[in-house]
Amino acid sequence: MEASKVIHAIYNDDDILMSAVKQTRAAKHHIEEIYTPFPVHGLDKAMGLAPTRxxxxxxxxxxxxxxxxxxxxxxxxxxxxxxxxxxxxxxxxxxxxxxxxxxxxxxxxxxxxxxxxxxxxxxSRMWPFKEAENPDKRTTDDHFLMEVPVHGDEKALHDFFLSTGAVEVNIVDKAH
The missing domain is CATH 1.10.790 (Major Prion Protein)
Known part of the structure; x- marks a missing residue:
C-alpha cells in the first residue's frame, strides 16, 4: 500500500471556505475533496468541477x-x-x-x-453498509474540511492554509 501526505484544512464558516477555495485554486494547488455538513452553493464552480449530467x-x-x-x-x-x-x-x-x-x-x-x-x-459509490469516508466527524456537524495533497514544502503549505482562514491545519498520511 502506497501512502501519501495530505493537508486537512478545517474551516468553521462556509464563506471563509469559499474564499479559501478561490485562494487555493489561484495558488495552483489541487483540491482533492471538500467535506461539508450541508451543500454550499457555488462550491462546485469554485472548485472547477465539471457540470453534472x-x-x-x-x-x-x-x-x-x-x-x-x-x-x-x-x-x-x-x-x-x-x-x-x-x-x-x-x-x-x-x-x-x-x-x-x-x-x-x-x-x-x-x-x-x-x-x-x-x-x-x-x-457516488454509496451503497448499503458502506463505511463513511469522512476524515473528521466534525464535518457532519459544523465544520468544513478541505483536503489537498502535499507537494513541496509542508511548512509553507501549512502556513498558506492558516492564512486562508483555517481554524486548524493537519498533515496526515493517507493510504491509497
Missing part, C-alpha cells in the same frame, strides 16, 4: 416512465380489458388520452425521481 439522466428516465405509462394504459384499458366507464367506450387510446394524462404525469415523475436517486447512489 444527472439532468440528462432524469430526462431519459422520465421518457422511460412516460413510455411505460402509455404502453401500460393502452394494454390494460384498451386491449386487455376495455370498459365502458361513464358512457365513454374505450375504442382507441387517443380518444381516451385526456383521462390518462394524470397517470402519464405521475409515472413520468415516479420513474425520473426513483431512477435518479439510484443513479446518484451508484455513481
Amino acid at each position: 444527472l439532468a440528462i439522466c432524469a430526462f431519459m428516465y422520465g421518457c422511460v416512465g412516460l413510455a411505460v405509462a402509455t404502453l401500460m394504459m393502452n394494454f390494460i384499458m384498451i386491449e386487455d380489458w376495455p370498459q365502458d366507464i361513464g358512457g365513454k367506450p374505450s375504442f382507441s387510446y387517443l380518444e381516451n388520452m385526456p383521462a390518462f394524462v394524470p397517470i402519464m404525469f405521475e409515472l413520468t415523475v415516479f420513474f425520473a425521481a426513483h431512477l435518479m436517486v439510484i443513479t446518484f447512489y451508484l455513481r
Whole structure:
C-alpha cells in the first residue's frame, strides 16, 4: 500500500471556505475533496468541477416512465380489458388520452425521481453498509474540511492554509 501526505484544512464558516477555495485554486494547488455538513452553493464552480449530467439522466428516465405509462394504459384499458366507464367506450387510446394524462404525469415523475436517486447512489459509490469516508466527524456537524495533497514544502503549505482562514491545519498520511 502506497501512502501519501495530505493537508486537512478545517474551516468553521462556509464563506471563509469559499474564499479559501478561490485562494487555493489561484495558488495552483489541487483540491482533492471538500467535506461539508450541508451543500454550499457555488462550491462546485469554485472548485472547477465539471457540470453534472444527472439532468440528462432524469430526462431519459422520465421518457422511460412516460413510455411505460402509455404502453401500460393502452394494454390494460384498451386491449386487455376495455370498459365502458361513464358512457365513454374505450375504442382507441387517443380518444381516451385526456383521462390518462394524470397517470402519464405521475409515472413520468415516479420513474425520473426513483431512477435518479439510484443513479446518484451508484455513481457516488454509496451503497448499503458502506463505511463513511469522512476524515473528521466534525464535518457532519459544523465544520468544513478541505483536503489537498502535499507537494513541496509542508511548512509553507501549512502556513498558506492558516492564512486562508483555517481554524486548524493537519498533515496526515493517507493510504491509497
